[in-house]
Amino acid sequence: MDSDSVGAKEVFICGGGHQGLSMAAHLSICGLNVRLWNRTPAHIAEVKKTGDVCCSGIINGIGHLKKVSSNISDVISDFIMVTTPSNAHKEIAKMLAPFVNKNMVIILNPGRTFGAIEFAHTLKECGVSELPHIAETQTIIYTCRKYSENCAQIFALKNDVEIASIGKNDLEYIISRIPMCIRKYFKPVKSTVITSLSNVGMILHCAPVLMNIGWIENKKTAFKYYYDGITPSIASFLEKMDHEKISVAKALGYEIETTETWLKRTYNVDGHGLYECLKNTKQYRAIDAPETIHHRYIIEDVPCGLVPVEDAAIQCGVSTKNITSIIDLASAVTEIDFRSMGRKFIPEFVYG
Numbered sequence: 001m002d003s004d005s006v007g008a009k010e011v012f013i014c015g016g017g018h019q020g021l022s023m024a025a026h027l028s029i030c031g032l033n034v035r036l037w038n039r040t041p042a043h044i045a046e047v048k049k050t051g052d053v054c055c056s057g058i059i060n061g062i063g064h065l066k067k068v069s070s071n072i073s074d075v076i077s078d079f080i081m082v083t084t085p086s087n088a089h090k091e092i093a094k095m096l097a098p099f100v101n102k103n104m105v106i107i108l109n110p111g112r113t114f115g116a117i118e119f120a121h122t123l124k125e126c127g128v129s130e131l132p133h134i135a136e137t138q139t140i141i142y143t144c145r146k147y148s149e150n151c152a153q154i155f156a157l158k159n160d161v162e163i164a165s166i167g168k169n170d171l172e173y174i175i176s177r178i179p180m181c182i183r184k185y186f187k188p189v190k191s192t193v194i195t196s197l198s199n200v201g202m203i204l205h206c207a208p209v210l211m212n213i214g215w216i217e218n219k220k221t222a223f224k225y226y227y228d229g230i231t232p233s234i235a236s237f238l239e240k241m242d243h244e245k246i247s248v249a250k251a252l253g254y255e256i257e258t259t260e261t262w263l264k265r266t267y268n269v270d271g272h273g274l275y276e277c278l279k280n281t282k283q284y285r286a287i288d289a290p291e292t293i294h295h296r297y298i299i300e301d302v303p304c305g306l307v308p309v310e311d312a313a314i315q316c317g318v319s320t321k322n323i324t325s326i327i328d329l330a331s332a333v334t335e336i337d338f339r340s341m342g343r344k345f346i347p348e349f350v351y352g
Helices: 016-031 040-048 086-096 115-125 171-177 193-196 208-211 225-230 232-251 259-267 274-278 302-316 321-333
Strands: 010-014 033-037 053-058 061-064 066-069 079-082 105-108 133-137 142-148 149-158 163-164 187-190
Touching: 010 016, 010 040, 010 086, 016 033, 016 053, 016 061, 016 142, 040 053, 040 066, 079 086, 086 105, 086 115, 086 302, 105 115, 105 171, 115 193, 133 171, 133 193, 142 232, 163 171, 163 193, 171 187, 193 232, 193 302, 208 232, 208 302, 208 321, 225 274, 232 259, 232 274, 232 302, 232 321, 259 274
Parallel strands: 010 033, 010 079, 033 066, 053 149, 079 105, 105 133, 163 187
Antiparallel strands: 053 061, 133 163, 142 149
16 A cells, blocks of 8 residues: 555545535545535535535544535545445445446445445445445544534544455555545545444444433433443343454454444443443534434434344354344334344455
8 A cells, every 4th residue: 555645636435424425524624526425415505605614623624625515416526435225225326336446445434234235235236237446434533413414513533444455456456545634534444344334333222212211202301322321231141242342353353352342442431341441532522413213313323233242143153142143132122023124144245
C-alpha cells in the first residue's frame, strides 16, 4: 500500500442519517468533493437546498457538498461509503448493480454481521460478473448524532476501527483509496469474519432495549441508554452473549476481542468487566434511550446482527442459547419473524 496516497478526492456517501451526515460534513470540511444520497427526499431537502452541512463537537465548521440527491444516478462515483442502516444494504446493492464496475470501491460503514458477504452475493444475483472492491468495517468511525436536517454533532472519532475486504488481495488497494483525513482511524484485518463477529452493536443494543421495554414505552420517563439502561445484571448477560459470538469466531478459525476489550481500545477507558467500562465511557453518557422498541437497535441489529451469528453457529455446531433467546424474545414482542428476514452465513464468500 502506498502510505503517501491521498486517497479518493471525491466520495459518494450513500445515506443521510447520523453517520452519513456526519461523514459528509467532516469530509467536505477537509476539502473533499462530497456527493450525498438519501432515499427519502424530505430528509435531505434542506441540505439539497443550501448544499451545506454544519458540524459541531470535535469537528467544527460548515461543509459545502458538491451534489445532493435522492436519485442515485445523480451522485454515483467510484468511491462509495455506504452509511445506511445495514437492513438496507441488500436494496442498496440492487440499486448500485447497474452502475458498478471492477474498479469501484464500496465500503459498508459498518457491515454489521456478514454485510459484505450479503452485498457481494446480491450483486452476483443481479448479474454483476466482475465484482467491485467491497469492504466492511466493524463499526462506524464516528460517535455522532444528527440533531437537525442539516446539522450533525461528532462526539468522538474511534481508534482502530477494523476493516476487511471480500476479495483476497483487495484490502491494500481499498485502504489506499480512503481519504487521508479518516484513513488513520481504520485498522486492516484479514477477514470479514473478524469484522462481522466483532460487531459490538448487536451485543450492546438488542438485549438492553428488550430488558428496558417498560421504561422505553413509558412516555413520562426519559433516560440515558448506556449510562442508565445497562445495569450490572444486564451487562453480565451481554458478556454471555459476547462469549457465544467469540465461540462462533473460534469455530470458524478466527480470534476476536471481547466487547470490553473493544471499549478499552476504542475509547481508552479503564474498568473491570463490561459494566464498569460502559460507565467509564464518557462518549456514551449523553446518548438517550430509544423512544420505541421499533428502533434500529432491534429492527436492524437483530436480523443483521444476531440472526446471522446464530446461522453461522448452527453451521459450525456451536450453541448460542443466550443469543437465540434474544432473537426469540424480539420476534415475539414485535411480532416480526426476524429469522425469515435475517441474513445468512455464506462460507464461499469468506477469504482470509
